[in-house]
Amino acid sequence: MFATKFDYQKASSVSEAIQLLASNPGAKIIAGGHSLLPMMKLRLTSILMLIDIGGIEEMRGISVANGILRIGALTTHAEIADSHDVKDNAGILWETAYGIGDPQVRNRGTIGGNISHADPASDLPTVLKVMDAKFTIQGTGGIMRGGSRTVSADDFFLGPFETALGENEILTTIEMPVLAANQHAEYAKMAHPATSFAVVGAGIVVTVENNICTAARVAVGGFTPIPTRGPSVEQALVGKELNEENIVAATSLIHNDLGSDVFGDVFASAEYRQAMAAIELKHAIYHATGFAHHN
């Protein structure tokens, strides 16, 4: 409950934060702190310096332009869950943000912090993967000197708590294409009763034309080192009518896409979670297509 000693610096701009990172080996970025502080308090990690980026205004905000939804990395889950822009253009993200943790976690926790932490039990990585999101990362070069790069969600997550972020880099912006009228997206999860973390999470984006699925992006997470795309399921869905029989048949193929590295714990074993991946995918598609019917 009491962290070890550390130094603290508040950065007022992205470039200042990057400078601080570069000049203080072992320093860590803190935004809302909801990923990092619990670990520090339990002394599971000890950090020499915290660089607080919480006050950097340029990293906040939600906007939509040219078919792209842009979200600043410091935007909180609550701001996403309260945003009409997100609701109208990426309903899946809007609903997912509302289901993260609890109101207090949503008030402090940020989308960028969540992604950078890359907790396998988190919801957002799975959702951002099916939404084909791109992450803007800034490093020591500074944006004007070409120090910025873009990494897709598919390439960003490398393992549990491990991402493509380099030593002195900060995730600044999340972008994703807005959903088209014929695209339906949904995230379904089995939530842990204590934490609301994903025991199994399943995200889908399906494109439906004349009742036929013409494209699908599918991912599951919560029990794999990183969110796992489901190409077998995607292939089985495309070209099919989204009826119960086809949905059940397609989603049951998810086990083909899961590697051997599947997590289990005292609440839910790996075997169970694997089986539930198909179930949650099924729920997600049911909800998404139900939504489609009602429109």
Add this chain to the structure above:
Amino acid sequence: MTTRIFGSGIRRREDPRLITGGATYTDDVQLPGMLYAAILRSPHAHAKINSVDTSAAAAAPGVVAIYTGADTDGVLNPIPCAWVPPGADLVAVAHPSIAKDVARYQGDAVAVVVAEDRYQAEDALELINVDYSPLPAVTNPEAAMQPGAPQLHEDAPNNQAFHWVAEGGDTDVAFEAADVIVKDKIIQQRLIPNAMEPRSAVASWTRATGELTLWSTSQNPHICRFLASLVTGIGEHKIRVIATEVGGGFGSKIPMYADEMIASFCSMQLGLPVKWTATRSEGFLSTIHGRDHVEYVEMAATREGKITAIRTKIYAGMGAYLSTAGPGVPTILHGLIYSGAYDIGATKADVYGVFSNTTPVDAYRGAGRPEATFLVERLVDLLAVELGIDPVELRRKNLIPKFEDGHDVASGITYDSGDYEPLLNMVLGQADYQALRQEQTRLQESGHYMGIGVTCYAEICGLGPSQVAGAVGFGGGLWESAIVRFHPTGKVNVYSGISPHGQGEETTFAQIISDELGVDVDDVSIVHGDTSNTPMGWGTYGSRTTAVGAAAMVLAARKIKEKARLLAAHLLEAAEADVEYVDGHFTVKGSPDQTKSIQELATMANVAWNLPEGMEPGLEASAFYDPPNFVYPFGTHLAVVDVDADNGHIVIRRYIAGDDCGPQINPMIVEGQVHGGVVQGIGQALWEGAVYNDDGQLITGSMVDYALPRAHLLPNMEVLSTETPSPHNPLGVKGIGETGAIASTVTVYNAVIDALRPLGITSLEMPLTPEKVWRAIRQQQGS
């Protein structure tokens, strides 16, 4: 003041300070010069302690002192166990405050750091170097008794702490004669109480006077003082325990813990106040756990469904040491109420108390009675299936008929009063039981699994006659006492030995005294929780606070009334026999204007200008109440659940609690107790369970892994009641603090099994996680 306030759901007087942040709990206490203690705990479940090197820690910033088992050894006496069931060959192993040679569970105290602030104390803990030789560990109570199991205590071979048998009637004969026998193995999983307020102690020793003041998160400050005296060697007259505001307990704040005594030791060594407050993770390891039984249970019956006997063999985990009341829980509070709500000719409990490398086990809400009710109600459901009788009809057939003054059950105890069937009918009516059964059949046809659980219970609480306490090995009395005092202006203080910790008795006690003395409820204040200004009391647990504690107050109030009546007669110049009490006034019979209010008499008694000859000044009385019997609340609970066969998820659709705790002083508070108890019981059924790995590491060691009931997982409950007075105490009241937890676990469990019965599932281990349900379904579908 004419209306009776007994029975009125007035809002609680405790609340204004609690809703404004104005209450002072133990960790809120700040004293000048106070130091902070942090306790180093064994990371191993079982290890030899070779050496403890504190030199680096002692040099750390802010560190004032570090103590190890070598320092406390011989200075602090062992932590006592205060409940030794007779005839059980109980081995009272020594329980040192700080382990010196062997650590016996993960969390056993090994050293303590005292520093200027909490952060420094925590920093220094990391610098203490303990050389351990890990030893094999055992955590399951049945496994701990098997040959070859790791041994915890030299003086307790096979880890047997005690062996207790209680038989009433002849169970062997009944089982031989039975038409039908049903059996089960039940795991009453280990639970972690998790009162919201972590345990805390502020110890302040005054060297000049030799007095110790101890703020402690205790349900029973007077017992705490008594046991602190035994451990520290300081006389009780020089110990003051303060526990005025306590944030929930559920049994976990009954025991005397090592930690509080370590804080006291530190203060005594340093002559300065020392605070220790558990972090939540520390609490998971060092605050007692509950339940932890492995049970083999069976029931005998006739073909017609008459239950004739229950027999059990129980391995009850005690943890590494015997906690204060630990041994009493699976024995006296468990084995004597196997009859439940039924007329059963013979019952037998065969209980082994077992040491294991785990946190000590003690009373947790319901304490023994949820375990007993579970096995009885579980067996009744199994019997109903076996006989093809509706489980409600089977229960009805065996219910004890109405009785008003005593019913003997096989175990030898005598229930006080009961009328079980009306409540059963009321609950069934509220639920529309027949319609639910029809819906269940309909849903089954479309592949949906809905289940209904109905249970009847009778429990024993309101502990209890002190003579019985002595006979069953409880190391204290179980009476209560109170002082009721009128001040000169007619206001009243009640000094209560018993001290609530969230149950609202500051309000209900005031209601009782207001009625009894005919004074406005706002003119009565209850003082409790501080041993320096309250008379002796044995504590809030076992649903005894009102049945025993309030009874003592009522007796004191009645003494006062009699004195006031004599004074009124004197002042009114009437014959004593002609003065009667009505609604706060003493009036000469037939002369309504010849009257004195009790407040006037309070003034006159206090100024003492004109008292009858020989009457002492003042208007106050103390009384002791030792109940002649326990009380026996009863009820019927009903749950409706839906189970999703796809993923094993359980949703509680409806929960109806019907309870009879006798007359209700404050129905709002009664209902609140039912809600809380039911949800704790549901927690056991669905979510809660301590899990140790093979090395004895607690896997569920935080609120991240140990799932407590949360608002969004629960339905609104429906609460019903009847009122059958107990003939034993002056108010006729029973207890309501534990009934919910006693009934709800098995009610929900039975409902889930009922839902899954079409799939051939008859038994599951708690908590009923989705995976366990899903696995059972899959296994049945595969076979």
Add this chain to the structure above:
Amino acid sequence: MNIQLTVNGKVQEKDVDPRLLLVHFIRDDLGLTGTKIGCDTSQCGACVVSMDGKTVKSCTCLAVQANGSEITTIEGVSNNGELDPVQEAFWNNHGLQCGYCTSGMIITTMELLKKNANPSDDEIRDGLKGNICRCTGYQNIVKSIQAAAEVMRS
């Protein structure tokens, strides 16, 4: 590090260790002990305070992170001894027993009702995801919040 923040309308300036948690600052440095600590993993919500109008778990926030903010703790909820409708509703509806979770529950409720003046029972229960109560079974808390909502709507 020197920080300055407003707590219950009063400006507070202190030099603090960066690792000091906001909850310890509030309880130990300012002596506002109405905010409680019930866990160490951000699960229980006993420590919830309002920071710039939003509820936060003060055990999962450094005091230095709160620099420059406006904080309301339970002690700042009632106005000159006059209870807030939420406090009143908890009192009237037996929305508390031991009181230990109550500060966090009340602060959480105030934000919940600010965002949703007419919540369903399910919405209320969802809004309490971050607050654990071990005494009440939540039912009377939900009832209290409904009662407060009704008063505040009228």
